[in-house]
Amino acid sequence: MASSPCGSGNFDSGLEIKTRSVEQTLVPLVSQITTLINHKDKPKKSERTQQAIQRVGQAVSVAVGRFVAVGEAIAVENEELKEEMGMACFEARRAGDAIAKLTDVGTPVAPPVDGRNTVFSDRTGMVKAARMLLSSVTKVLVLADRIVIKQIITSRNKVLVTLEQLERVSTFQEFVQIFSQFGNQMVEFAHLTGDRQNDLKEENKKARMAAARAVLEKCTMMLLTASKTCLRHPDCESARINKDAVFHRMRFALEQVIEIVTDAQPCGETKVLPLSIHTGIKDFKSSVEGLREGLYSLPHQALSGQLEAVVERTEDFTDSAYTSHEHREGILQLCQLARQDTDQLIAAWMEALSLNAKESTEEMELSILKTCQSVHELRRELHKVAVGRAADLLKLHVEHLPLRALKASGGEGNVEAVTEYARTLGEQKEQLVETCRLLCHVSGTEPLEITCIHAEETFHVTGPQIISAAQTLALHPSSKIAKENLDVFCEAWESQLCDMGVLLREINDVFEGRRGVPASGDKRAYLSLPRPGKHSANLKTVKAVKLDTEEQSTIAKLGLELRLLTSDVDTEVEKWEDQEQDIVRQGQSMSSMAYSMYLFTRGEGLLKTTMDLLHQAEVLSEEGLQLCSSLHTFSTLLTDEEKVVVLSEMEKLMGLCQQLQMGVRTPVQGKTATFQKILPLRS
Numbered sequence: 001m002a003s004s005p006c007g008s009g010n011f012d013s014g015l016e017i018k019t020r021s022v023e024q025t026l027v028p029l030v031s032q033i034t035t036l037i038n039h040k041d042k043p044k045k046s047e048r049t050q051q052a053i054q055r056v057g058q059a060v061s062v063a064v065g066r067f068v069a070v071g072e073a074i075a076v077e078n079e080e081l082k083e084e085m086g087m088a089c090f091e092a093r094r095a096g097d098a099i100a101k102l103t104d105v106g107t108p109v110a111p112p113v114d115g116r117n118t119v120f121s122d123r124t125g126m127v128k129a130a131r132m133l134l135s136s137v138t139k140v141l142v143l144a145d146r147i148v149i150k151q152i153i154t155s156r157n158k159v160l161v162t163l164e165q166l167e168r169v170s171t172f173q174e175f176v177q178i179f180s181q182f183g184n185q186m187v188e189f190a191h192l193t194g195d196r197q198n199d200l201k202e203e204n205k206k207a208r209m210a211a212a213r214a215v216l217e218k219c220t221m222m223l224l225t226a227s228k229t230c231l232r233h234p235d236c237e238s239a240r241i242n243k244d245a246v247f248h249r250m251r252f253a254l255e256q257v258i259e260i261v262t263d264a265q266p267c268g269e270t271k272v273l274p275l276s277i278h279t280g281i282k283d284f285k286s287s288v289e290g291l292r293e294g295l296y297s298l299p300h301q302a303l304s305g306q307l308e309a310v311v312e313r314t315e316d317f318t319d320s321a322y323t324s325h326e327h328r329e330g331i332l333q334l335c336q337l338a339r340q341d342t343d344q345l346i347a348a349w350m351e352a353l354s355l356n357a358k359e360s361t362e363e364m365e366l367s368i369l370k371t372c373q374s375v376h377e378l379r380r381e382l383h384k385v386a387v388g389r390a391a392d393l394l395k396l397h398v399e400h401l402p403l404r405a406l407k408a409s410g411g412e413g414n415v416e417a418v419t420e421y422a423r424t425l426g427e428q429k430e431q432l433v434e435t436c437r438l439l440c441h442v443s444g445t446e447p448l449e450i451t452c453i454h455a456e457e458t459f460h461v462t463g464p465q466i467i468s469a470a471q472t473l474a475l476h477p478s479s480k481i482a483k484e485n486l487d488v489f490c491e492a493w494e495s496q497l498c499d500m501g502v503l504l505r506e507i508n509d510v511f512e513g514r515r516g517v518p519a520s521g522d523k524r525a526y527l528s529l530p531r532p533g534k535h536s537a538n539l540k541t542v543k544a545v546k547l548d549t550e551e552q553s554t555i556a557k558l559g560l561e562l563r564l565l566t567s568d569v570d571t572e573v574e575k576w577e578d579q580e581q582d583i584v585r586q587g588q589s590m591s592s593m594a595y596s597m598y599l600f601t602r603g604e605g606l607l608k609t610t611m612d613l614l615h616q617a618e619v620l621s622e623e624g625l626q627l628c629s630s631l632h633t634f635s636t637l638l639t640d641e642e643k644v645v646v647l648s649e650m651e652k653l654m655g656l657c658q659q660l661q662m663g664v665r666t667p668v669q670g671k672t673a674t675f676q677k678i679l680p681l682r683s
Helices: 020-037 047-077 079-102 123-168 172-199 203-232 237-262 277-290 300-313 325-354 362-396 401-411 415-442 446-475 480-511 549-573 582-601 610-635 640-665 671-682
Strands: none
Touching (some): 047 079, 047 123, 079 123, 123 172, 172 237, 203 237, 237 480, 277 362, 277 415, 300 325, 300 362, 325 362, 401 415, 401 446, 446 480, 582 610
16 A cells, blocks of 8 residues: 655555556645644744744645545546545545634734634644545545546447457448547547556556557557458458457457556466566575675575576576577576585575674675675676677668568569568567567566567567568569558568667666666656546647747747746755755756756757647656655755745745646647747746
């Protein structure tokens, strides 16, 4: 179960929070309530403190009122949640009113003479109201999140129904009509799942969602050409095999999406990734270094077992026909060295235990260092082999010779040549599948492991599909649709090779300590919580527009103002002694983004279009919300009055960031509307 954000374990809602949109919505509320709960009891309260607390209480009440209104509107539109949502909204409103009364401290004098309880005299009442408020608000958010999941499931069900209709069609006219409907449904599904993917908190789930969505995107075009080919050549067995494979893969990917959004597993199974060598080495090193903290933490057989499990997995490298003799010998030698160092460590460990030592001895310390170094060298060698193999394969396939040969021989109707080149492609497929498996072992993070598995599956499935498409063309060399179908599958193969190149760079970034975090300008953030009305209302993008001279002048002035503000931020940030502090890093990041926006107003920098600017503004607002979270944590180190000032400014920033997010996500059309949408970014 996830507790409330900002580390406030006192207000555990008992509900698991799985998305960033729910978490970020709760951050300001937790911040405000924590301010009210944690104020220090002093005999005398300054007027400034009392007024600040009263303002915070009023802000909580107003915010809850607005929030509840949205929740009630959502309840009206979703009958199945009406009762639950209505009760949660009622509890939230009641708790908000209670907090408003408790913080109505009146004038800065002694406790009120009329006997009313306030936050100063009834701390227990405040804690109770706070718990009720956070619990009910979290429940409203989680219920709203269930609506998003329901929208995705409903959209998937529509796609499945239409998919079955497409599979049974017998005429071109019927196919074209149904495929048009199918295309619209897939667009809606892509938008909903894209929002959800970017809203998920767990990186491994985001990677799984990205993989499933990539399959659906590529399969949509494959389905079109494969179905048309089958309709044109209904008696062709290879065309039918080609088409069936596409439909099967689409259904599988659709089910994967639903498993991710609902946390469901088929037949109650638990989804576990195959253990990689990187993970095995990481766990082994953790156990080795853990001996410093406790000599009795695990049996020595467990340590040997962990290493042997790692060595066993290196057989994927050493047993491969594509691993050179030199690399095979190098891996085997490093495995043997790791065994020797581990045996020496165990011997030193056993000796320390026989002496009833309470901590690791000097000999143990030396053995721990040697063992960790030897497995590090093993990991380095495996990384070099896997990445080197992948790089060589990508160079080999840069001209796509087997694909070109299959297209040419298929177009000539040369069935024997197609069979020969199909064997060549099959061999290359096996090499790529095995290389993806090796990359998975050394990828370094779980999301990258998932991406490697996706690449492996894609090559494994697409290879035979290309061959069946080429066989169909060879049997019907004059068929334009059969040629188009082969082209589509070949393009999917080439696209996956490009993706593999990107994956290779990301794996290298992780290995070398560069985490591969996307540039801020490329980062896209979406919130998937529903709003009253149609969920797809904010899916339209802004068209490029050209501003006249006066509008350009206005934008230039705002840009200059933005530049001056970034200079102020940079000056303040430089005063901090700890430049790695979260507040400093986030301030620098926001300043850098704002400077990019300033360069945009001059026609310079990386932001080229209005859409780029709006995406940058959205990322800026998200970074601002992260800064608010850091400021909240920092405020716990301050005195009461300093804390009130910091939290007051934090609330202003929070409101501006949320206003900015709402602004950039509001769809507009036309030059004037676009210009008016950009103007508020100056705030």
